[in-house]
Amino acid sequence: xxxxxxxxxxGRYSAFLFDMDGTIINSIAAxxxxxxxxxxxxxxxLASFLPTMHGSRAVDTITRLGLPGIDPEAEALKITDxxxxxxxxxxxxxxxxxxxxxxPANVWGVATSAPRDLALRRMKAAGIPVPAVLVTAEDVAVxxxxxxxxxxxxxxxxxxxxxxLIFEDAPVGIAAGEAAGATVLVVTETHGHPTDASHSxxxxxxxxxxxxxxxxxxxxxxxxx
Numbered sequence: 001x002x003x004x005x006x007x008x009x010x011g012r013y014s015a016f017l018f019d020m021d022g023t024i025i026n027s028i029a030a031x032x033x034x035x036x037x038x039x040x041x042x043x044x045x046l047a048s049f050l051p052t053m054h055g056s057r058a059v060d061t062i063t064r065l066g067l068p069g070i071d072p073e074a075e076a077l078k079i080t081d082x083x084x085x086x087x088x089x090x091x092x093x094x095x096x097x098x099x100x101x102x103x104p105a106n107v108w109g110v111a112t113s114a115p116r117d118l119a120l121r122r123m124k125a126a127g128i129p130v131p132a133v134l135v136t137a138e139d140v141a142v143x144x145x146x147x148x149x150x151x152x153x154x155x156x157x158x159x160x161x162x163x164x165l166i167f168e169d170a171p172v173g174i175a176a177g178e179a180a181g182a183t184v185l186v187v188t189e190t191h192g193h194p195t196d197a198s199h200s201x202x203x204x205x206x207x208x209x210x211x212x213x214x215x216x217x218x219x220x221x222x223x224x225x
Contacts, residue, residue, distance in 0.1 A: 015040075015109065020123070022055070025090060
């Protein structure tokens with residue numbers, strides 16, 4: 001484990017809520033292939049643009065650019081279609097699939113900025129189980145860093161977002177988790193540099209496991225080495 005807050009968050013939680021890309025799956029190679037080609041076509045400088053597109057809905061990323069003559073919704077649909085087609089190199093964050101399968105179905109969900117069809121395609125490619133609660137880009141009017149997706153996921157699970165542990169990787173997602181009033185745990189597997197977040201961090205899921213108690217709460221434990 002690494003980072004400023006490397007120890008696991010203590011306590012019991014009503015549910016675990018997960019972001020998808022960078023948190024339970026590694027889709028960087030595919031995403032940067034597709035977004036990189038799009039950026040070049042529109043004359044954007046790759047080194048400065050690519051870090052800005054992680055964690056946000058495609059339509060929000062494009063809208064922020066303010067490119068003249070561009071319809072963000074139409075462009076986002078094109079990018080999503082390309083991402084659904086190209087899942088080469090998409091893999092689980094180490095240990096994620098087994099960790100998720102170990103959780104009772106009623107205590108976890110995924111809240112992602114990806115559209116539903118893309119989320120299902122990527123989870124299948126990475127061998128990730130599909131949760132009973134899956135909140136995607138179409139389900140909220142405002143994407144991350146708004147907390148709406150996490151508030152909705154908690155509602156669907158019948159719990160308060162403030163009693164949840166949110167697993168995130170990107171700054172906009174971390175901000176969304178904070179705004180939801182939840183405890184945030186940062187997954188650093190895909191980070192090229194140490195995280196500046198003050199939250200607890202894990203590299204991946206290989207050294208942790210979940211415990212569910214008789215009252216229906218879940219907590220995290222570190223595997224003995």
